[in-house]
Amino acid sequence: MKLKIKLQYIATPAKIFMAVLVILCLLSILQGICIEIERTYARAKRLTAKEKPEAELSQEERRQDRIRSSSKEFLADGTIHLISRLERTSGQRNQSEKVQIYDVNDKLLWEGPRDKKPYEYLFWDRQFQVSRDAFTQQDLKRTQMITPGFSRYIEIPVSSDSKIEQIWRYHPAAQYFKGYDMRGETIGYVGSNGFTESKSEVKPLGEFRQFTAWCPVDSYNPILLLQTQKSIYQINFEKQEVELIFESTDSDIRRVNLFAWIDAKSDDKEYADPNKYRPLLHCETRDGKHHLILREPKQQLSLNLRRPSVSVVATKQDIFVRNIGSDMPPLPDINSSQQLVDKWVQEVQKKSWNMWTELYKVKNNGELELVNSYKYVRPPLSEPVAKARDPRPVVQRYVCQFSPPLYDLIIRYFGERFWSGSYLYQNRGDFFYDLLKVILEIRPYDGIINRILSVIMMGFVFWHGWSRRTSWARFIFWLIFTGLFNIAGLLTYLALNHTAVIKCPVCGKLRGLTQVDCVRCQGQLPAPERGKLDLIFSA
Amino acid sequence: MRFSSLLHKEFRECLPWMLLAAILFVAVTSVLFQTETYSENNSYRFSRLSPGTVISSYKITFYPAMSETGPWLFFLSIGLGLALGVRQFWIPNFTGTWPFLLHRSVSRNTILAAKLTAASIAFACSIVPIWVGIYWYATRPEVFAVPPTFRFFIEGWIFITLGLVTYLGAGLSGLSTAKWYTTKIFGLAFASLIIITTFSQRSLVWVLTLIAVSAAILLSRIFDTFLRREF
Numbered sequence: 091m092k093l094k095i096k097l098q099y100i101a102t103p104a105k106i107f108m109a110v111l112v113i114l115c116l117l118s119i120l121q122g123i124c125i126e127i128e129r130t131y132a133r134a135k136r137l138t139a140k141e142k143p144e145a146e147l148s149q150e151e152r153r154q155d156r157i158r159s160s161s162k163e164f165l166a167d168g169t170i171h172l173i174s175r176l177e178r179t180s181g182q183r184n185q186s187e188k189v190q191i192y193d194v195n196d197k198l199l200w201e202g203p204r205d206k207k208p209y210e211y212l213f214w215d216r217q218f219q220v221s222r223d224a225f226t227q228q229d230l231k232r233t234q235m236i237t238p239g240f241s242r243y244i245e246i247p248v249s250s251d252s253k254i255e256q257i258w259r260y261h262p263a264a265q266y267f268k269g270y271d272m273r274g275e276t277i278g279y280v281g282s283n284g285f286t287e288s289k290s291e292v293k294p295l296g297e298f299r300q301f302t303a304w305c306p307v308d309s310y311n312p313i314l315l316l317q318t319q320k321s322i323y324q325i326n327f328e329k330q331e332v333e334l335i336f337e338s339t340d341s342d343i344r345r346v347n348l349f350a351w352i353d354a355k356s357d358d359k360e361y362a363d364p365n366k367y368r369p370l371l372h373c374e375t376r377d378g379k380h381h382l383i384l385r386e387p388k389q390q391l392s393l394n395l396r397r398p399s400v401s402v403v404a405t406k407q408d409i410f411v412r413n414i415g416s417d418m419p420p421l422p423d424i425n426s427s428q429q430l431v432d433k434w435v436q437e438v439q440k441k442s443w444n445m446w447t448e449l450y451k452v453k454n455n456g457e458l459e460l461v462n463s464y465k466y467v468r469p470p471l472s473e474p475v476a477k478a479r480d481p482r483p484v485v486q487r488y489v490c491q492f493s494p495p496l497y498d499l500i501i502r503y504f505g506e507r508f509w510s511g512s513y514l515y516q517n518r519g520d521f522f523y524d525l526l527k528v529i530l531e532i533r534p535y536d537g538i539i540n541r542i543l544s545v546i547m548m549g550f551v552f553w554h555g556w557s558r559r560t561s562w563a564r565f566i567f568w569l570i571f572t573g574l575f576n577i578a579g580l581l582t583y584l585a586l587n588h589t590a591v592i593k594c595p596v597c598g599k600l601r602g603l604t605q606v607d608c609v610r611c612q613g614q615l616p617a618p619e620r621g622k623l624d625l626i627f628s629a
Numbered sequence: 630m631r632f633s634s635l636l637h638k639e640f641r642e643c644l645p646w647m648l649l650a651a652i653l654f655v656a657v658t659s660v661l662f663q664t665e666t667y668s669e670n671n672s673y674r675f676s677r678l679s680p681g682t683v684i685s686s687y688k689i690t691f692y693p694a695m696s697e698t699g700p701w702l703f704f705l706s707i708g709l710g711l712a713l714g715v716r717q718f719w720i721p722n723f724t725g726t727w728p729f730l731l732h733r734s735v736s737r738n739t740i741l742a743a744k745l746t747a748a749s750i751a752f753a754c755s756i757v758p759i760w761v762g763i764y765w766y767a768t769r770p771e772v773f774a775v776p777p778t779f780r781f782f783i784e785g786w787i788f789i790t791l792g793l794v795t796y797l798g799a800g801l802s803g804l805s806t807a808k809w810y811t812t813k814i815f816g817l818a819f820a821s822l823i824i825i826t827t828f829s830q831r832s833l834v835w836v837l838t839l840i841a842v843s844a845a846i847l848l849s850r851i852f853d854t855f856l857r858r859e860f
Contacts, residue, residue, distance in 0.1 A: 101853030104846040112818045225686035233690050234831040238700040240784050241831075242690045245775060247678070257775050272774045303689060307681035312689065355681030521829045585812045 110575060110582045114494070117578050121489050121532050128485035153196065157466045160192070162447040163211040164412065166405065168461035170194055170447070171209060176201075194464055212410060213362065214401035215347035215372045226300045228518050230262060246303070248311050248327045258327050265294035265318075267325075278330075282321070285330040296321050299343070306353045313353075317346055322373065336383055336390075338375050347372040349403055351385075368404040382409065382452070391456045402452075409452035410461070416445045416468070443468045482535075490532050491540040494575040497533040540576065547580040548573045554584075557591050558602035559609055631735045632743055639717065639747035646712040647755035650705050654759050657701045665695055666772065693781045694773040698763060702785055706756060706792025707824075713748045714799025722803065727860040741855050745848075748796055752789060760785045783833050790840045791827060795820045797847035804854045816847065 147155065160172040176188040186203040193199055200208060225244070233242040246267070248256040256277060258267045267280035278285055279292035286292045296318030303312045311328035315335070319342050322335040336343075349370040350362035369385040380393040384404050393400075393411065401412045418438055446465045450458040482490070501509060511517055512526040534540035551572045559565040568587065572579035594601045596613030606615060678684060721727045730740060764785070768776040798820025807813045823843045830836045 097849060097853045097856070100849045104849050105853075108815055108819045108846065108850065109812060111822065112815050115818075115822060223683045223685050225690075229686060229690075231831055235828070236784055236787065236830055236833075236836060237828060238703045238788070239692050240696045240699045240781055242692050243778075244686075244689055245691050246689060254774070259775055261778075270775050273771045274768075274773055274776050275770055303684040303686070305678055305680045305682060305684060309680055310678050312678065312684055352683060353681070354683060521826075521831075524829070585807075585815075 105586065106571075106582065109585055110578060113578045113581050113585075114575075117492065118528065118532060121493070124489045125486045125531075128483060132483065151469070154467065154469055158445075158468055162414075162464055163209075164410070164449045164462070165209060165211060166408075168449055170449070170462055170464045171199065171211070172464075173204075173207075212403050212405075212412075213349065213367070214403050214412060215349035215370060217345060217347050224300050224302045227298060230298055231520065234262060246312050246314065246327050252310070256327070262298060265296060265298065266292050267327075269327075280325060280327070280332060282323070282332070282334075284332040295323060300346075302348075302352070304352045304354065307355060315348075315351070317343060319343065322346065322371070335371060336373050336381060338373075338381075341375045341377040343373055344376045345374045347374075347402065366405060368406060370402060370404045370409075372402045384409070391452065391454075393452065393456050393458065395458060411450040411452060411458060413448045413450065414446070415448070416443050418443045440470050442470050486531075487535070487537070488539070490534050491537050491543060492577045493532045493534045493540070494578060495534060495536075495540060495544055496574040497529050498536050499574075501530070501533060534576075544573050544576050547576060551580065551583055555587065557600035558587065558589055558604070560602070560605045631733075632739050635735065635740060635743035636747055639743050640750060642716055643713055643747050643751040646709055646716065647751040650709045651755040651759060654701060654705055654756060658695075658698055658759065658763055661695060661697050662766075665697070693777040694775060695763060695767050695777060695781075699785070699788070702756065702760060703788040703791070706752075706789050707795050708792075709752065709756065710792040710795035710797075711799050713751060714796045714803060717744045717748065718800040718803030731860055737856055738852075741852060744800075749793070752793060756789055756792070760789065780833065787827065787833070787836055787840065790837075790844070791824050794823055794840060794844055794847065797844060797851060801847055801851050801854065804851060804858060806858060816850070819843070819847070 156174050157172060160174040163171050163173055165171070170193075172192040172194070174190045174192065176190060186205045188202060189204045189207065190198060191200045191207065191209065230244075233244070235241060244260040246258040246260075247254050248258070254272060256269055256271055258269045258280060260267050265281075269277045269279065271277050278287050279289060280286075280295075281292035282295050283291070283293045295316065299317045299319060301314050301316040303314045305312055309328060311326075314323075314325040314327075316323045316325060320339075321337045322343070324333045324335055325331070326333075349372070350364070350367045351369045351371055364386075371383040373381045373383070375381070380395060380400065380402075382389075382391045382393065382402060382404075384390070391409075395411075395413075399414055403410050403412075419434065444465060445468050446463055448463040449461045451461050452458060509526060509530060512523040512530065514523075517523040548569050551568055555565055555568060568583050572583055575582065589602055589604055591600045591602055593599070594608045594611060594613050596608060597611040599608075599610055601608045601610070603615070607613065678688065721730070731737065760782075764777065764782045767773060795817075798816040798818075801816030801819075802814055803816075805813045805816065820843075823839065826839065827836050830839070
């Protein structure tokens with residue numbers, strides 16, 4: 091009996107928790123189905139709708155639009171050309187897209203397929219992360235997810251005479267590679283201090299961020315370029331070499347761009363002519379500094395500029411930096427208030443802004459020398475988009491009115507900075523942030539319908555529970571619970587509290603059967619009438 | 630004495646299911662060992678690398694050796710949990726043996742404890758030794774080029790504990806007196822939610838904590854329902 095009483099304090103909350111969790115999941119699934127049906131229908135409608143004819147633009151407006159949408163490319167001598175795409179011709183799948191090349195004075199220099207253009211422009215470094223062959227932190231998180239087929243591992247083979255001789259596996263928790271021969275015996279470890287034979291000697295590489303791997307032209311064995319929080323390593327497993335390419339002592343690495351770094355075949359997309367370009371690794375740290383690591387010959391430079399979106403390339407003769415800028419105010423931090431971001435968007439959309447593309451040459455001391463620049467005006471949007479309180483589609487807005495008001499309370503309590511983390515790239519694939527995103531998608535947004543529904547449901551619970559109440563605390567708890575959880579709360583209440591009622595023989599009002607005494611008149615439950623079986627007891 | 634008799638009776642009822650699970654798992658694992666060792670020795674996994682190209686990350690991320698035992702271990706654990714839960718808590722409703730059992734001179738706590746202990750022993754004697762044996766053999770030298778890690782072993786244990794959670798969920802649903810279209814199925818639904826949540830996690834500590842908490846919730850509900858229910 092004592093166990094029964096003690097268990098009640100755990101089992102009753104557990105029962106409520108289980109019921110509301112299951113019902114909330116079912117409700118979310120139903121809401122998700124309705125929202126996705128609407129999205130699919132809207133997408134199909136958009137695809138089949140006839141395109142509205144564009145408003146007639148004046149010649150000047152067409153020119154400004156062409157300039158805005160053109161790519162601005164540089165020749166090695168600093169000359170700027172504007173490359174504008176023409177429409178693709180439908181039905182001709184193999185045709186290279188047609189382009190027009192203008193100079194800065196709007197003179198048409200050439201027109202034709204892009205792959206036949208007579209000019210050779212400077213290529214620019216590409217962001218490590220953007221490359222589809224980069225293995226990022228999010229990919230590592232995905233490999234570590236528990237699945238029925240277990241989590242996955244990064245394994246690098248080393249072969250000799252077309253026979254695998256070693257396999258190096260990355261251990262994410264320990265932040266090093268562990269090597270095995272083909273008999274399953276451990277042969278060594280790879281860490282920040284290079285190749286070691288024992289586990290006690292190896293030092294961790296650092297918190298993983300991303301890597302890219304390639305096979306050199308003369309080998310089947312991969313080389314890794316691995317970036318951690320503050321360092322970049324190049325690891326050659328065949329030669330058992332670990333080269334520290336870059337290390338930041340102060341701040342974390344924000345972005346890494348590569349150009350001609352990878353030893354690729356001529357038909358590979360990463361190939362760059364080694365007679366024209368030098369291998370380059372361009373690293374930007376979080377304090378805004380840009381570091382260049384070059385080869386052939388080896389050189390390391392730090393650039394004195396604090397601009398976010400610069401691209402770099404190193405030819406055999408010079409090092410160039412391209413900067414694209416404008417006089418728009420900087421975008422507020424994504425973790426700051428959404429109102430600031432909305433205000434920034436409104437301001438940017440309604441005005442015209444000066445834009446420019448600049449080409450700099452880098453001197454040996456890291457100073458920049460302006461070679462050329464091109465300025466143009468970005469016109470304002472014709473119709474600035476007004477920000478609605480609830481910007482979601484209509485069906486989603488109404489379906490979400492059945493969501494718990496508790497979601498809005500929690501969002502308000504934790505603040506926007508907490509929730510905006512669910513949209514950050516580095517938090518993709520994280521269960522916790524994915525759950526936050528679901529709540530943000532189906533929150534009621536303080537809708538008046540949601541509040542009215544909650545009040546109606548509370549009223550129903552009041553009417554239903556009045557005759558069945560066993561204590562005031564329970565009664566008030568269920569009222570508040572229903573108010574916070576809306577329809578999920580109501581269904582939970584009914585699932586756990588719908589009991590039979592009878593008329594009290596003393597006061598004549600409805601009463602529940604879970605309590606011996608009537609809550610109104612304290613009358614006892616009616617005793618059963620004596621029947622034939624009572625002969626035994628009546629004697 | 631009473632507990633041991635009950636335990637003996639419950640274990641006898643679990644025996645066919647645990648033998649079935651064990652035989653299936655051993656049979657499948659033997660075949661998988663043969664195919665996996667053949668594949669490893671011929672290094673088929675790394676035959677797609679070519680010189681002068683950037684390697685796609687998918688060409689160097691692999692499941693561990695014997696990973697194909699995972700789905701079998703998972704579904705056999707779930708199946709064993711379901712079978713034991715139904716056998717111990719649903720079937721007596723149809724055969725009418727609850728009143729007979731409860732009118733013995735033994736407390737309800739003892740009856741429930743015997744059932745839970747028998748199910749735990751069924752898991753411990755069928756799937757667990759085979760899983761431990763698989764890991765031990767796979768990590769021996771000269772079996773696989775890259776032996777599975779300790780994390781692989783722990784993940785297998787997670788699948789086994791999910792089977793126990795399914796057993797508890799099935800048991801709770803079996804004991805519930807509600808209608809099937811109301812809250813009777815909530816025990817199984819809760820267990821299903823825990824399984825789905827497990828498969829979106831990366832941290833072993835967090836997963837084991839989640840399973841422990843959910844098992845505690847289900848156990849407390851089973852005890853409370855069994856002690857209060859009128860059969």
